[in-house]
Amino acid sequence: MNDQGFLQNSLDPKRTTVAQKALRTWYLGHARDLPWRSEPSLYGTWLSEIMLQQTRVETGVPKWHAFREAFPSVADLARATEDEVLKAWEGLGYYRRARLLHRAAKAIHEAGDFPSTHAEWLALPGIGPYTAAAIASIGLGEAVAAVDGNVQRVVARWAGIRQAVDSKDGARAVGLVADALLDTNHPGDHNQAVMELGALVCTPRAAQCGTCPLAATCTSAGREEAWTNLPVKQPKKKPVPWDLDWHVATCGDLVVVVQRPDSGVWAKMWTFPEGPPSNRFAALGLLFDPVTHILSHRRITASFHGWQAPDEASLRSYADEVAAYVMTWEELGALARPRLLTKMWEELSDVWTASERA
Numbered sequence: 001m002n003d004q005g006f007l008q009n010s011l012d013p014k015r016t017t018v019a020q021k022a023l024r025t026w027y028l029g030h031a032r033d034l035p036w037r038s039e040p041s042l043y044g045t046w047l048s049e050i051m052l053q054q055t056r057v058e059t060g061v062p063k064w065h066a067f068r069e070a071f072p073s074v075a076d077l078a079r080a081t082e083d084e085v086l087k088a089w090e091g092l093g094y095y096r097r098a099r100l101l102h103r104a105a106k107a108i109h110e111a112g113d114f115p116s117t118h119a120e121w122l123a124l125p126g127i128g129p130y131t132a133a134a135i136a137s138i139g140l141g142e143a144v145a146a147v148d149g150n151v152q153r154v155v156a157r158w159a160g161i162r163q164a165v166d167s168k169d170g171a172r173a174v175g176l177v178a179d180a181l182l183d184t185n186h187p188g189d190h191n192q193a194v195m196e197l198g199a200l201v202c203t204p205r206a207a208q209c210g211t212c213p214l215a216a217t218c219t220s221a222g223r224e225e226a227w228t229n230l231p232v233k234q235p236k237k238k239p240v241p242w243d244l245d246w247h248v249a250t251c252g253d254l255v256v257v258v259q260r261p262d263s264g265v266w267a268k269m270w271t272f273p274e275g276p277p278s279n280r281f282a283a284l285g286l287l288f289d290p291v292t293h294i295l296s297h298r299r300i301t302a303s304f305h306g307w308q309a310p311d312e313a314s315l316r317s318y319a320d321e322v323a324a325y326v327m328t329w330e331e332l333g334a335l336a337r338p339r340l341l342t343k344m345w346e347e348l349s350d351v352w353t354a355s356e357r358a
């Protein structure tokens, strides 16, 4: 059967009805007990959808609780400062999500209520078609299919879509099938069921067709040569190497820190200057071996150079030269830092302890 044939077959209402029923039965018996499901609210659903965009569920659950505790309502989130929001987000990475979440909270608070349709959600900062569809179907019962990576995989395997799912044609084919498969009477449960199936059963490396509720209707069921090659994706670009030199200049418990620009990588987060201090500072050399850190499009190799200031006045004058600030390690620890810095915090604390003793 050619691609067109597979697609026509997938849109057959008899086939989609059988699949919908099997999916719903499976979901009601197998759904994971997640906090935003047991205490459903638009605020909780929205937060979970933003947090889980690039974060695993196991990491997301404790952060979701902590975030709810820090900002119990959308009004609390709207009234918080950006630094407070970024601090609460620490550990989740991709900080742009936190900034956009904060902007959206302000817009919701100003409007007086949450959006009540898929289209209204889509108009908020940080909300793309998938997130708007997930929130509108789960939180508002609107019949709209949500397509994330898990859904792409399940749908591509189920319907045998051989076009790259991240190409225009492939995305269109996945969208058509996802719409046809949608259980319009239970859109929230249905969308969560397909995502859950992708997370637990039809996983990237192992499709457990023997226990899958879609096996009776799936084009790839039990055919390893079919599902291992699906979904097809366009070739990825290699991450660009980025050599970063950070200069950690200290004096007692004080350190020089800079806030990064408003846009670009790690926007507005706190790091160390990239320019060295004058030769009146004692060079301590590399504090530890360079650290490799991968961001989505960059491969960072960070070198931490240590410097001991002769006195506090010299430290402050260096800070002025590089448009930086002087603060205690404790103060820096309370600010939003890139994950690379939090990852190395213990090693950096050793430097601070040694510096305090000096």
Ligand code: SF4
Pocket: 154, 157, 158, 201, 202, 203, 207, 208, 209, 212, 213, 214, 215, 218, 219, 220, 221, 222, 227
């Ligand atoms: S039958 Fe197999 S390939 Fe098809 S959706 Fe289920 S797990 Fe995936």
